Amino acid sequence: MCGIVGYVGSPVASARPLDVVLEGLRRLEYRGYDSAGVALVGPSHELATAKKAGKLANLVEEIDAHPLPDATAAIGHTRWATHGGPTDLNAHPHVAGRLAVIHNGIVENFAVLKAELLAEGVEFVSETDTEVAAQLIARAYAKTGDLTQAMAHVARTLEGTFTLLAVHADDPDTVVGARHDSPLVVGLGEGENFLGSDVAAFIAHTREALELGQDQVVTITPDAVEVTDFDGNAAQARRYTVDWDAAAAEKGGFASFMDKEIHDQPHAVADTLLGRTDVSGRLVLDEVRIDESLLRAVDKIVVIACGTAAYAGHVAKYAIEHWCRIPVEVELAHEFRYRDPVVDERTLVVAVSQSGETMDTLMAVRHAREQGAKVLAIVNTHGSTIPRESDAVLYTHAGPEIAVASTKAFLAQITAAYLLGLYLAQLRGNMYADEVKSILDELRAIPDKIQQVLDRGGRVREIARWMADTQSVLFLGRHVGFPVAMEGALELKELAYIHAEGFAAGELKHGPIALIEPGQPVFVVVPSPRGRHSLHSKVVSNIQEIRARGARTLVIAEDGDEAVRPFADEVFYVPQAPTLLAPLLAVVPLQIFACELATAKGLDVDQPRNLAKSVTVE
Numbered sequence: 001m002c003g004i005v006g007y008v009g010s011p012v013a014s015a016r017p018l019d020v021v022l023e024g025l026r027r028l029e030y031r032g033y034d035s036a037g038v039a040l041v042g043p044s045h046e047l048a049t050a051k052k053a054g055k056l057a058n059l060v061e062e063i064d065a066h067p068l069p070d071a072t073a074a075i076g077h078t079r080w081a082t083h084g085g086p087t088d089l090n091a092h093p094h095v096a097g098r099l100a101v102i103h104n105g106i107v108e109n110f111a112v113l114k115a116e117l118l119a120e121g122v123e124f125v126s127e128t129d130t131e132v133a134a135q136l137i138a139r140a141y142a143k144t145g146d147l148t149q150a151m152a153h154v155a156r157t158l159e160g161t162f163t164l165l166a167v168h169a170d171d172p173d174t175v176v177g178a179r180h181d182s183p184l185v186v187g188l189g190e191g192e193n194f195l196g197s198d199v200a201a202f203i204a205h206t207r208e209a210l211e212l213g214q215d216q217v218v219t220i221t222p223d224a225v226e227v228t229d230f231d232g233n234a235a236q237a238r239r240y241t242v243d244w245d246a247a248a249a250e251k252g253g254f255a256s257f258m259d260k261e262i263h264d265q266p267h268a269v270a271d272t273l274l275g276r277t278d279v280s281g282r283l284v285l286d287e288v289r290i291d292e293s294l295l296r297a298v299d300k301i302v303v304i305a306c307g308t309a310a311y312a313g314h315v316a317k318y319a320i321e322h323w324c325r326i327p328v329e330v331e332l333a334h335e336f337r338y339r340d341p342v343v344d345e346r347t348l349v350v351a352v353s354q355s356g357e358t359m360d361t362l363m364a365v366r367h368a369r370e371q372g373a374k375v376l377a378i379v380n381t382h383g384s385t386i387p388r389e390s391d392a393v394l395y396t397h398a399g400p401e402i403a404v405a406s407t408k409a410f411l412a413q414i415t416a417a418y419l420l421g422l423y424l425a426q427l428r429g430n431m432y433a434d435e436v437k438s439i440l441d442e443l444r445a446i447p448d449k450i451q452q453v454l455d456r457g458g459r460v461r462e463i464a465r466w467m468a469d470t471q472s473v474l475f476l477g478r479h480v481g482f483p484v485a486m487e488g489a490l491e492l493k494e495l496a497y498i499h500a501e502g503f504a505a506g507e508l509k510h511g512p513i514a515l516i517e518p519g520q521p522v523f524v525v526v527p528s529p530r531g532r533h534s535l536h537s538k539v540v541s542n543i544q545e546i547r548a549r550g551a552r553t554l555v556i557a558e559d560g561d562e563a564v565r566p567f568a569d570e571v572f573y574v575p576q577a578p579t580l581l582a583p584l585l586a587v588v589p590l591q592i593f594a595c596e597l598a599t600a601k602g603l604d605v606d607q608p609r610n611l612a613k614s615v616t617v618e
Contacts, residue, residue: 096134268409316418453574
């Protein structure tokens with residue numbers, strides 16, 4: 001959740017440490033936060049800090065009013081409150097003597113450690129677990145005189161999840177970081193080096209990065225990067241090149257990142273499909289390095305995910321069961337390991353996460369592997385923890401997603417799940433090669449169809465603005481339309497802060513129809529009449545049921561479906577597509593609707609209240 005930036009540069013480096021850190025924090029605002037702060041050290045061997053509750057703009061105002069001295073190294077942080085409220089005192093960095101520390105995560109044994117420090121006479125000024133870590137590192141530094149050794153020593157004593165960055169006034173050319181179950185990447189420059197919780201923190205300066213492993217300490221100076229494990233042994237970090245640039249993280253002329261990312265979706269789906277077939281047209285997933293014999297032996301698939309990613313998993317269930325005839329369960333990751341799940345070496349667990357750092361999902365991955373299951377990750381972020389701890393990975397190639405509410409990542413996750421399903425069907429002989437090719441051809445046509453939906457979005461926006469004062473919206477769907485309805489409701493809840501709920505349309509008469517009253521807006525996702533005709537007719541009957549009770553019916557249907565017109569107040573048509581692929585189109589009007597309605601209410605659609613992009617605590 002929290003954003004972390006670190007920088008150190010030589011005197012000839014063109015960048016000012018404070019500017020680098022503030023720019024990095026601005027690029028990390030999408031992660032969600034409620035306070036921000038920086039710490040600088042420089043040639044004068046003095047430590048300077050500034051921190052403020054609220055948005056980054058508050059910190060900038062504070063620095064403008066009380067300028068900070070020149071520096072050679074700096075660390076910066078945007079905090080999402082866990083221990084202690086969002087106040088100036090609880091904001092990071094936390095200072096212990098001449099040392100400053102920032103932290104992402106939760107130190108679960110902080111109370112015991114704090115009690116020990118209090119007994120030694122240490123005084124605390126905040127309510128945070130982070131200040132405990134700062135005091136411990138300062139104590140260790142006093143004994144060793146070496147910041148790297150002090151960081152490693154303390155990291156061994158901490159329980160929970162953490163990324164820690166520290167600077168010390170005695171060593172103004174050094175930033176030291178440590179990571180355990182929380183993201184940290186290194187940016188490699190010339191005469192300067194960077195640290196960040198996401199490559200977005202330094203992408204404006206370098207695209208060369210190091211992927212740190214679990215339980216590693218990294219020390220950066222202007223001319224060197226050293227990586228060790230928590231015991232001080234030399235360790236390796238994988239070097240890679242970031243394949244998107246700073247412009248990809250900017251709004252590109254759109255009013256919000258979310259609006260931009262909705263319009264990025266044709267490219268996100270197309271890029272996820274790129275390079276997945278060989279010269280003969282056969283589906284090849286190079287990143288899936290699980291032995292084919294094991295995949296052929298799989299007798300159950302369990303999808304683990306949270307929020308939007310879980311709804312992508314529900315779509316995957318329909319497709320994979322149909323194509324592969326393998327039973328698929330979809331589990332909320334935070335419930336998975338607590339219910340004693342039945343998984344074994346013949347189970348394939350598919351972990352879906354945009355960031356690759358979702359803590360609930362990561363812990364579920366570890367539990368699944370302990371039970372002997374093979375784990376395949378579907379993620380968007382290279383170098384993140386979940387793919388590193390999985391047996392295989394399918395990257396979605398959606399590019400950076402800045403807005404908290406997921407849009408293009410959702411479509412890319414569904415697309416990757418389709419690829420996995422088709423790959424398994426091909427491998428296990430459930431489908432002939434020409435059948436797989438036919439569906440792949442349909443998938444490759446989807447990006448143009450998404451663009452058509454975007455081009456038709458004017459009426460959706462108009463209706464959304466007209467409904468800006470609405471206090472409740474319901475969503476109905478059947479088959480693959482059901483998870484689309486749940487995702488539409490989630491987007492609206494996240495962005496507009498109003499009651500929204502997605503139902504399986506068949507459940508309507510089992511209770512939810514009691515919510516229908518005159519004027520109640522209800523979105524209905526209608527399946528293609530070219531599919532199972534009975535399914536289409538049943539959804540049309542559902543529309544009639546709620547219309548008869550005065551509901552305002554907002555229908556999403558495919559081109560040419562005239563049967564819905566007599567019962568709909570509004571019809572938003574999307575291009576025709578095979579039933580299993582239809583979610584890639586049907587969800588787009590719901591995304592546009594949620595974004596526009598929230599904007600009409602004057603709300604920040606990129607950073608909704610109480611939410612963070614990457615949920616790195618359980």
